[in-house]
Amino acid sequence: MLKKILLLALLPATAFAEELPAPVKAIEKQGITIIKTFDAPGGMKGYLGKYQDMGVTIYLTPDGKHAISGYMYNEKGENLSNTLIEKEIYAPAGREMWQRMEQSHWLLDGKKDAPVIVYVFADPFCPYCKQFWQQARPW
Template sequence: MTVIGYAFYAVFALTEKDKLMLKKILLLTLLPGAAFAEELPAPVKSIEKQGITIIKSFDAPGGMKGYLGKYQDMGVTIYLTPDGKHAISGYMYDEKGENLSNTLIEKEIYAPAGREMWQRMEQSHWLLDGKKDAPVVVYVFADPFCPYCKQFWQQTRPWVESGKVQLRTLLVGVIKPESPATAAAILAAKDPARAWHDYESSVGNVKLKVPANVSPEQMKILSANEQLMDELGANVTPAIYYMSPENTLQQAVGLPDQKTGDAANLLI
């Protein structure tokens, strides 16, 4: 199995509920707030009054006019009949059974939102594990007392050490009462990235100078990481993120199931 393949198959451990939650969170956080500028046809206005926010219009098949919007943080599509007197809210399928509406929602809403969240992770406080020029970048939210984080760290060694993948760890303190102080001790080390590497490689047995109280500086970092993790819709560690070849954000929450390794072939 390749490193790239490993990163990819992680998402297959997600349930559909997990994927839906990620999309909801990204949509809620990042959808543009500006009002739709065009004058809406009466049938579309009537649907808008039901709580739908119209984002943009588009040309739809069959001579219809389409409108992309959101309802309760989910993407929706509305189609106006050619006579302009009727509007239909729902999915449109072509003769091959392809969901044209979902393709549009993914492209116009979820994919851009995911890329913006990726940029936020890039700008956050993370610890580099691996070569900084490794082609595959994987972000991991990890707690010092998370056993699955340690397993994931161990499983990625062949790919990180071969220079194919770089892990960027965002430390959080959410599992135990002593998690914040332990994470702060790593962040306060002379070389935090090395301290985290040594800590994980020792399976948490390395001795740290754990402070009695977390400094404001370290607490700010931990709080920011935890807030970002929450906005991404993750509530357990490890929370793993990477970009697919199509430049869309992928999420795996919890330890990826290696039994799904056949999916790795999709990125080889």
């Protein structure tokens, strides 16, 4: 029974993957996850993807034989791709990050009643972060 449920759950993803045109599939094989399609200017079809948590836009030419990966600009010089990436990928990721941060615990280093409070996001293995921590002392 569990196998049937798992198989049914995978059907939508499989169906979507099969519908991708060959040029987009070729780009997908490079590690890009296709998230959604959208209508693009100039008779092109757009694909919004994600690669290493970065937004990627792919545009399929009207003949379906070529795909272009990158930003699309309109006649005013406005980046149409970035607007979509911000809305669909980065804004939701930012909201998710802030939710996780609200549930995290801060480490206090210094006096609670200090005249100035500095919040630092640091990597304990980063040499620059270590250098900052040392140079910021004494409180």
